[in-house]
Amino acid sequence: MSYQAPPHGPLPGSEAEGLVWLPPSLDSPERCGEHEESLSMFCLDDLEPLCKRCAAASHAGHRVYLSNEAAIDCKEELRTSVNGLNKKMIHFKQVSQTCEHTSKYNQASAKLTEEHMKTEFEKLHQFLREEEAARLLALREEQEEKKRAVEERMDRINQVIKSLEGKIQLIEEELNAGGNGVQFLQEYRDKMNSTWTRNWKPKNICRPLIDVAKHLGNLRYAVWEKMKHIAAYTPVTLDPRTACxxxxxxxxxxxxQIIPVASQGPEETTVPANPERFHPYSCVVAAEGFSTGVHCWDVEVSDTNNWTLGVAARSLSRREEFEAFPEGGLWCISLRDGEYRALTTPSEILHLDDSRHLNRVRVRLDWDGGMLEFMDTDTNAHLFTFRHCFAEKVYPYFESISVGGSLALLAQNLNISVGSNYAPVEDTVIATEDQVVKSESSIEKKVLPLQ
Incomplete structure (x- = not known):
């Protein structure tokens, strides 16, 4: 295709004089700047428009299409890319909403936790205030008692002093009277008898002292020991982050306990789907995991007629369905449809007396010994024992699908043992003349749950 320029001069039919026709600019975006041809081709390899001469010369072997066809394909590819970007944007928005939801949930959870924490500390503060008031009252009562005892003794002593002063005054008056002779001697016996006081002498020791040691001896320990009666202790605590x-x-x-759907609350108070949380099963594990030692806890199950108790391996899948058997990382017993079972492979029926209903179950884990034992807490009757060589940390496991009932961990009594890590003097380092030999001893208080 050849290009011919029109003759110079005004355009034919032009009403404006002095206007001349000029050729298209060489850098026009629709024409090739080198060959002055229209950009009718498109190189898919270099992603640039071309004229036919450029396509033949410098883009030989490339994927070259007509511009109108390439535009259709490129638009379709852009639409696909935009759709992918939209999907990615939606995903990021969902993640952002999840983060916002989690932030709101954490804020509400922190506020609720703070309120409960203040309530618990207020109970401790109230106990301490009452204990302080009771001990100060006991001190004041003893002070008043000792004061009355001292005052009574002082009254008796003052009476004796007053009596002695009267006798002394009478005798001194007789002596100063200057009497002598037979009359004085006749009255001498009576005068001497009046000075007789049964050889009684007051003691200089004042015994009614306040027993300071009774009020201050191991005061903080005594209050702490008494506080254990209001401070319930459970060997394991539930982890809300894992609860369905x-x-x-x-x-x-x-x-x-199970929450009815109608009372689960608004969206901002619902729990986030964090990785630790179980779904879809209504279960929860304890915050404490065990990888050694012997551990024991009691569970109240009388309020629910559908429960599962035991331990779960740390590797147990929490965000998908799983089978309740030892091979899957669960060692449990359960109550289903009025029947007690040990969740073995296959499950075993626990043959209990027809009149026997479990109210409390004791779970005893001997991790090192490879034994998990279940007992009736009320009767100490054996229910079932799993024997397994545990290879990872396990967590106490609780599951219930009974609406209206709850699984409750029972508080345990405490034994307090007092020991000493006293080091003999001969085992200490000998000090120099400018040093003081220091021997440290402390009282170790161990809190052990009754089993």
Missing amino acids: QSLRVSPRLDSA
């Missing part, structure tokens, strides 16, 4: 969304864990983290 249908489960509600109590503020003291010692019980869990």
Whole structure:
């Protein structure tokens, strides 16, 4: 295709004089700047428009298409890319909403936790205030008692002093009277008898002292020991982060129950789907995991007619369905449809007396010995024992699908043992003349749960 320029001069039919026709600019975006041809081709390899001469000369072997066809394909490819970007944007928005939801949930959870924490500390403060008031009252009562005893003794002594002063005054008056002779001697016996006081002497020791040691001896320890009666101790506590969304864990983290759908609350208060949380099963594990030692805990199960108790391996999948048997990382017993079972492979029926209903179950884990034992807490009757060589940390496991009932961990009594790590003097380092030999001893208080 050849290009011919029109003759110079005004355009034919032009009404304006002095206007001349000029050729298209060489750098026009629709024409090739080198060959002055229209950009009718498109190189897919270099992603640039071309004229036919450029396509033949410098883009030989490339994928070259007509511009109108290439535009259709490129638009379709851009639409596909935009769709991918939209999907990615939606995903990022969902993640952003999840983060925002988690932030709101954490804010609400922190506020609720703060309120419960203040309540618990207020109970401790109230106990300490009452204990302080009681001990100060006991001190004041003893002070008043000792004061009355001292005052009574002082009254008796003052009476004796007054009596002695009267006798002394009478005798001194007789002596100063200057009497002598037979009359004085006749009255001498009576005068001497009046000075007789049964050889009684007051003691200089004042015994009614306040027993300071009774009030201050091991005061903080005595108050702490008494405080254990109001401070419930459970050997394991539930971890709310692992509870299925249908489960509600109590503020003291010692019980869990199913939440009716109608009372689950608005979206901002629903629990996030964090990786630690179980789904879809209504279960929860304890915050404490065990990888050694012997551990024991009691669970109240009388309020629910559908429960599962035991231990779960740390590797147990939490965000998908799983089978409740030892090969899957669960060692449990359960109550289903009025039947007690040990969840072995296959499951075994626990043959209990027809009149026997479990109210409390004791779970005893001997991790090193490879034994998990279940007992009836009320009767100490054996229910079932799993024997397994544990190879990873396990967590106490609780599951319930009974609406209206709850699984509750029971508080345990405490034994307090007092020991000493006293080091003999001969085992200490000998000090120089400018040093003082220091021997340290401390009282170790161990709190052990009754089993």
